[in-house]
Amino acid sequence: MNFKEIKGVKHFIYSLTEWEAKYPDSKIESWRVGQEGNWVLTDDNHVVQVLKTARYGDVDIVRCITGTYDINGSKLMTSDIPENIYSFSKQSVYKSFRNRKNINSKEFLFAQYVARGIDVTKSYLKAFDTKKEHYAKKRAYELIKSERIRKMVSKEIKDILDSEGVTPNYIIQVFKQVTDLADRDGDRLRALESLAKISGLFETESKSEQLTVFAGFTDEQLKAISNGQSKKLINASKES
Numbered sequence: 711m712n713f714k715e716i717k718g719v720k721h722f723i724y725s726l727t728e729w730e731a732k733y734p735d736s737k738i739e740s741w742r743v744g745q746e747g748n749w750v751l752t753d754d755n756h757v758v759q760v761l762k763t764a765r766y767g768d769v770d771i772v773r774c775i776t777g778t779y780d781i782n783g784s785k786l787m788t789s790d791i792p793e794n795i796y797s798f799s800k801q802s803v804y805k806s807f808r809n810r811k812n813i814n815s816k817e818f819l820f821a822q823y824v825a826r827g828i829d830v831t832k833s834y835l836k837a838f839d840t841k842k843e844h845y846a847k848k849r850a851y852e853l854i855k856s857e858r859i860r861k862m863v864s865k866e867i868k869d870i871l872d873s874e875g876v877t878p879n880y881i882i883q884v885f886k887q888v889t890d891l892a893d894r895d896g897d898r899l900r901a902l903e904s905l906a907k908i909s910g911l912f913e914t915e916s917k918s919e920q921l922t923v924f925a926g927f928t929d930e931q932l933k934a935i936s937n938g939q940s941k942k943l944i945n946a947s948k949e950s
Contacts, residue, residue, distance in 0.1 A: 716761075721758075721775045723776065723789055741753075742782075754786075754789050759774065761775070774795070819836070825867045826866075
């Protein structure tokens with residue numbers, strides 16, 4: 711006999727043999743026709759109680775400690791108790807958040823703000839319209855780790871750079887200008903490394919590191935990149 715505790719209450723699931731030994735005269739129906747509070751039979755011959763039935767749009771659902779199911783769907787109910795009983799996927803909220811492929815409208819705004827160099831926490835506060843800074847900071851860093859957000863921010867950065875004419879050919883030209891104008895080797899190398907990371911020209915750094923470098927540039931440095939002001943870029947780098 712297995713169970714799941716919800717809000718301090720233990721909800722049990724029985725094998726059919728255990729149930730018949732305990733309640734020999736009871737009649738068990740399929741979970742697809744059970745009502746809230748009924749004990750029903752799973753598709754692998756276990757007995758579980760219906761915690762909730764509801765209708766969401768055109769879908770009739772039933773929820774047990776084995777998960778949430780579409781009553782009219784083809785998915786079978788098993789006796790396994792998932793981490794998350796409230797979604798059809800049975801994944802935890804965090805796993806669902808991390809593994810989701812499609813980006814929603816607020817996440818799209820977040821990616822745009824980050825791509826434009828706004829701090830990730832401030833980007834979250836702006837995109838999700840919340841004033842809870844501690845919460846925003848936590849959620850922002852969870853978002854920036856997800857693949858869908860990294861891809862979107864990378865695309866937004868590429869679009870911004872392309873619109874400013876910062877192409878691989880342009881960066882190669884800047885390399886030469888910086889080499890000619892920089893007074894110190896350290897300044898020269900830092901400028902080259904930053905531009906290489908931003909452009910992704912040399913895939914030696916992870917995307918998240920590229921985004922961090924881009925987000926760290928000041929408005930003055932970004933304008934310098936787009937306007938070809940190599941000397942200004944060097945000076946801004948010295949002051950930062």
